[in-house]
Amino acid sequence: MSNLKRLYRNYTRFSLTILGLAVAITALTLLTVRCTRKGVQQQPVEAPATDYSKVTTPEFNADSAYSYVVDQLAFGYRHPGTKGHEQCAAYIARRMSGWCDTVIVQPFSTTLWNGQTVQGKNIIASLSPEKEKRVVLVAHWDSRQWADHDTDTTNWRKPLLGANDGASGVAVLMEMARVMSAMQPNMGVDFVFFDVEDQGIPEWAGRYEDNTWCKGSQHWAKNPHRMFYTAEYGILYDMVGTATPRYTKEEISMNFAPGLMKKVWSCAEALGYGNVFVDELSGAILDDHLYVNQILRIPMIDIVQNSPMYSFDQNWHTVGDNKDAVDKNSLKIVATVSMKVIYGEK
Numbered sequence: 001m002s003n004l005k006r007l008y009r010n011y012t013r014f015s016l017t018i019l020g021l022a023v024a025i026t027a028l029t030l031l032t033v034r035c036t037r038k039g040v041q042q043q044p045v046e047a048p049a050t051d052y053s054k055v056t057t058p059e060f061n062a063d064s065a066y067s068y069v070v071d072q073l074a075f076g077y078r079h080p081g082t083k084g085h086e087q088c089a090a091y092i093a094r095r096m097s098g099w100c101d102t103v104i105v106q107p108f109s110t111t112l113w114n115g116q117t118v119q120g121k122n123i124i125a126s127l128s129p130e131k132e133k134r135v136v137l138v139a140h141w142d143s144r145q146w147a148d149h150d151t152d153t154t155n156w157r158k159p160l161l162g163a164n165d166g167a168s169g170v171a172v173l174m175e176m177a178r179v180m181s182a183m184q185p186n187m188g189v190d191f192v193f194f195d196v197e198d199q200g201i202p203e204w205a206g207r208y209e210d211n212t213w214c215k216g217s218q219h220w221a222k223n224p225h226r227m228f229y230t231a232e233y234g235i236l237y238d239m240v241g242t243a244t245p246r247y248t249k250e251e252i253s254m255n256f257a258p259g260l261m262k263k264v265w266s267c268a269e270a271l272g273y274g275n276v277f278v279d280e281l282s283g284a285i286l287d288d289h290l291y292v293n294q295i296l297r298i299p300m301i302d303i304v305q306n307s308p309m310y311s312f313d314q315n316w317h318t319v320g321d322n323k324d325a326v327d328k329n330s331l332k333i334v335a336t337v338s339m340k341v342i343y344g345e346k
């Protein structure tokens with residue numbers, strides 16, 4: 001994903017649009033209230049909060065999830081054009097087909113910031129595809145080919161393994177698919193693995209361009225795997241394996257999906273993870289959820305590491321993003337909170 005400082009600039013324009021929309025909606029709401037008050041008085045009814053301690057979910061196995069991180073790293077670098085990329089796509093599709101009812105591999109062609117055309121693959125696996133009410137859980141599976149944030153400049157043009165930035169989110173989706181398939185929630189579930197998320201313009205390029213990141217999610221949002229596809233809401237997992245996980249209320253998530261943010265953060269608080277899902281607003285992050293929100297209009301939040309000392313995480317876009325950068329217990333925390341929310345839905 002992209003460096004957040006740069007996104008702020010782009011996001012200001014976007015915020016102004018949202019602000020304009022908010023003003024219009026408020027005006028419309030006031031108008032509606034005035035109209036309804038002429039008739040019967042409308043009383044807003046607040047839905048009772050779910051008691052998450054009473055919600056039953058399947059048990060997420062941290063060791064099993066971590067083994068999927070190890071499996072992915074064994075393929076080596078997984079950016080488009082590498083053998084590891086090809087092998088990892090086949091691996092994800094094969095494992096998911098063992099747990100899910102349908103698996104669709106969506107190939108696409110895209111041009112990177114440097115003019116290079118690459119072949120990507122989004123992978124969409126579904127539980128109970130016939131159910132109308134759905135939740136979509138997403139992560140990117142490609143690893144970045146330039147360690148452009150490394151402290152050692154000689155590493156800037158080298159690829160990285162992407163244990164946390166890539167493999168951790170994939171592992172969370174895979175283990176959730178395994179345990180959820182045996183004890184399904186009321187909603188149907190779609191697991192979407194996006195490709196070519198992390199091949200955006202490097203810091204050393206000396207310039208910045210919009211939309212060079214998140215190519216797979218841009219493609220899927222414009223060409224969903226099923227016609228008229230929609231879901232109640234979605235969750236994006238990015239860098240969810242840091243040993244000291246810390247998630248804040250990211251701006252795009254708060255703007256597009258405030259209700260879901262409230263639900264997830266209050267569930268985490270109820271489960272004793274208030275120190276992980278921190279009650280703190282943070283700036284916009286250019287990540288896959290932006291395109292899903294903007295184009296498909298599915299409210300989607302980004303659960304992404306936000307270390308107070310670093311950009312995202314100390315290993316972010318460095319060659320240090322290897323198997324030691326992922327703690328299996330962090331994978332379990334984020335999945336446990338997510339499943340409590342999903343299984344709490346009627």
Ligand SMILES: [Zn+2]
Nearest residue numbers: 001144165198
């Ligand atoms: Zn990244």
